[in-house]
Amino acid sequence: MKLVIFAGPPTCGKTTVIRQVIRRMLKKEYKPSFVKIDVLYADEDETINKEFGIPTKKIYSGELCPDHCNVVVLDEIVDWARNQGSDYLFVETAGLCLRCSPYIENSLGVVVLESTSGMNLPRKIGPMLTLADIAVITKIDLISQAEREVFRYRVIEAAKEIRIVESNALYGIGIDPIVKQIEKSNEIEEPMFLRGNPPVGTCTICAGKKEIGAKNHFGVLRTMEQELFYVGE
Amino acid sequence: MDIRKITVFGGIGKNGEPENVERFDLKMGDIISIVGPTGCGKTTLINDIELFANCNTPSKRKVLINDETIPEDFSFDPKEHPIALISQYTNFLSDLPVGEFLKIHATVRGAENIEQIIAETLEFANQLTGEAIIRNTAMTELSGGQTRSLLIADAVIIGNSPIILLDEIENAGINRTKALELLKNYKKIFVFVTHDPRIALLSDFRIVMKSGSMQKLIRTNQEETLAAGELKKIDDIVLHFRGLIRAGEEISELVLRESIQSLAK
Ligand SMILES: Nc1nc2c(ncn2[C@@H]2O[C@H](COP(=O)(O)OP(=O)(O)OP(=O)(O)O)[C@@H](O)[C@H]2O)c(=O)[nH]1
Ligand SMILES: Nc1ncnc2c1ncn2[C@@H]1O[C@H](COP(=O)(O)OP(=O)(O)OP(=O)(O)O)[C@@H](O)[C@H]1O
Ligand SMILES: [Mg+2]
Ligand SMILES: [Mg+2]
Numbered sequence: 001m002k003l004v005i006f007a008g009p010p011t012c013g014k015t016t017v018i019r020q021v022i023r024r025m026l027k028k029e030y031k032p033s034f035v036k037i038d039v040l041y042a043d044e045d046e047t048i049n050k051e052f053g054i055p056t057k058k059i060y061s062g063e064l065c066p067d068h069c070n071v072v073v074l075d076e077i078v079d080w081a082r083n084q085g086s087d088y089l090f091v092e093t094a095g096l097c098l099r100c101s102p103y104i105e106n107s108l109g110v111v112v113l114e115s116t117s118g119m120n121l122p123r124k125i126g127p128m129l130t131l132a133d134i135a136v137i138t139k140i141d142l143i144s145q146a147e148r149e150v151f152r153y154r155v156i157e158a159a160k161e162i163r164i165v166e167s168n169a170l171y172g173i174g175i176d177p178i179v180k181q182i183e184k185s186n187e188i189e190e191p192m193f194l195r196g197n198p199p200v201g202t203c204t205i206c207a208g209k210k211e212i213g214a215k216n217h218f219g220v221l222r223t224m225e226q227e228l229f230y231v232g233e
Numbered sequence: 234m235d236i237r238k239i240t241v242f243g244g245i246g247k248n249g250e251p252e253n254v255e256r257f258d259l260k261m262g263d264i265i266s267i268v269g270p271t272g273c274g275k276t277t278l279i280n281d282i283e284l285f286a287n288c289n290t291p292s293k294r295k296v297l298i299n300d301e302t303i304p305e306d307f308s309f310d311p312k313e314h315p316i317a318l319i320s321q322y323t324n325f326l327s328d329l330p331v332g333e334f335l336k337i338h339a340t341v342r343g344a345e346n347i348e349q350i351i352a353e354t355l356e357f358a359n360q361l362t363g364e365a366i367i368r369n370t371a372m373t374e375l376s377g378g379q380t381r382s383l384l385i386a387d388a389v390i391i392g393n394s395p396i397i398l399l400d401e402i403e404n405a406g407i408n409r410t411k412a413l414e415l416l417k418n419y420k421k422i423f424v425f426v427t428h429d430p431r432i433a434l435l436s437d438f439r440i441v442m443k444s445g446s447m448q449k450l451i452r453t454n455q456e457e458t459l460a461a462g463e464l465k466k467i468d469d470i471v472l473h474f475r476g477l478i479r480a481g482e483e484i485s486e487l488v489l490r491e492s493i494q495s496l497a498k
């Protein structure tokens with residue numbers, strides 16, 4: 001199975017991009033499933049399930065940052081998707097904490113940025129951008145070409161190696177190249193590891209433990225089904 | 234990139250039916266217009282051209298450069314992008330000061346003498362605006378007309394692209410006559426989306442659109458060129474009076490009647 005993690009600030013167009021991608025994946029007869037990780041509210045699992053009839057799930061991270069939550073539950077999510085018979089797993093995370101990033105080794109990391117968000121955004125969002133493989137710049141229909149070029153430059157300035165895709169996600173423009181990269185990505189390898197270095201902190205994730213799965217961590221943890229439990233002294 | 238020719242193949246309209254105009258070609262030096270009622274798909278057509286559509290947009294159109302398609306996931310280095318698009322939008326979202334923005338854009342476009350290019354761009358823009366654009370103003374503070382003037386100047390001078398697509402240049406009260414005069418100094422392909430008969434008749438040909446579909450291609454013939462000359466006189470009168478009103482003058486019926494009578498001679 002292949003894993004694609006979509007991150008990006010609220011309302012940047014993640015779900016719109018994912019819906020366009022899913023539409024194309026289904027045409028190619030793949031079997032994707034979809035998971036949304038959000039803090040308090042999300043309805044993408046219902047809307048996407050209704051629209052495409054594919055397996056979907058949502059996970060509330062509550063007091064944790066969604067990217068931390070991702071680290072703790074992703075191994076279970078992968079098992080769930082495998083049991084659904086999926087060959088691709090798409091995870092949308094709300095990415096609110098700008099210190100860490102949700103991307104995993106041997107998976108595709110996609111950051112979604114809206115071109116309307118101001119020229120300083122690429123400088124503000126740290127590892128969510130710099131550790132991603134692809135940056136999808138959405139809402140290009142709403143700004144001038146000149147601004148688009150300057151925004152793109154600011155993205156490359158922050159993440160030199162990143163592949164850029166400009167998209168009007170509402171009309172599906174610029175989606176095909178994303179699908180191509182998804183098809184080319186690696187199969188996941190277990191145990192999974194977080195990319196890059198987590199920020200300095202006191203919790204096990206913040207302290208730098210990159211192994212995925214609750215069994216590798218201490219403190220207040222959770223399962224995919226939202227059950228909280230505590231491991232430690 | 235050395236552009237000799239752009240070809241646009243028709244796709245489908247909003248109703249899913251194939252377009253009447255199956256293809257048209259643009260050669261260096263051509264000026265064309267796209268006309269039709271509000272919402273008929275004019276902007277969509279020039280967006281397709283700018284994106285080098287390859288049957289992958291809702292209209293299913295296809296665009297070739299020098300008889301070749303551009304690969305789907307090919308993203309242009311902006312230095313190489315042969316098309317400058319000036320969109321209908323009359324506001325910037327960028328929080329940068331004008332000078333800073335132009336500096337970055339000139340860098341992105343690979344300009345050499347950046348300071349000089351910024352000065353030239355502002356000078357070009359300020360010939361089209363009522364009140365001059367100041368270098369330290371934030372982009373978001375510019376008026377609609379100032380924004381469009383700056384976008385046109387930026388596309389021509391910083392973009393330096395061989396193909397320029399302009400969406401409704403006549404909007405936002407910029408000096409359109411001056412803009413056309415300045416643009417004529419550059420040998421490029423110009424595509425004007427327009428509601429303005431004067432611009433439409435100055436084109437080599439015009440595409441008439443309806444319900445998202447290219448209906449007709451009309452070449453400007455000799456008779457239309459003559460008519461365009463007459464239309465220009467009427468237009469000049471209207472523009473003259475617009476200038477007077479803008480300057481706070483009062484209009485007398487007599488002066489207006491005299492101007493109209495002088496037309497008849
Ligand atoms: N004009 C335009 N609107 C877009 C584009 N992409 C997304 N939108 C709109 O932007 C809004 C937010 O899009 P979503 O896809 O829900 O954004 P999101 O990132 O999933 O948002 P959250 O999950 O709530 O963080 C919606 O109204 C979309 O229709 C685009 O390319 N162009
Ligand atoms: N060939 C097409 N197929 C499907 N939808 C289309 C097509 N052409 C245009 N549309 C849709 O029609 C709507 C209006 O199109 P557009 O904005 O291009 O019109 P316009 O002529 O530029 O209008 P205006 O004069 O108001 O600027 C858009 O939502 C666009 O996506
Ligand atoms: Mg969403
Ligand atoms: Mg339009």
Ligand SMILES: [Zn+2]
Binds near residue numbers: 065098099100
């Ligand atoms: Zn975090």
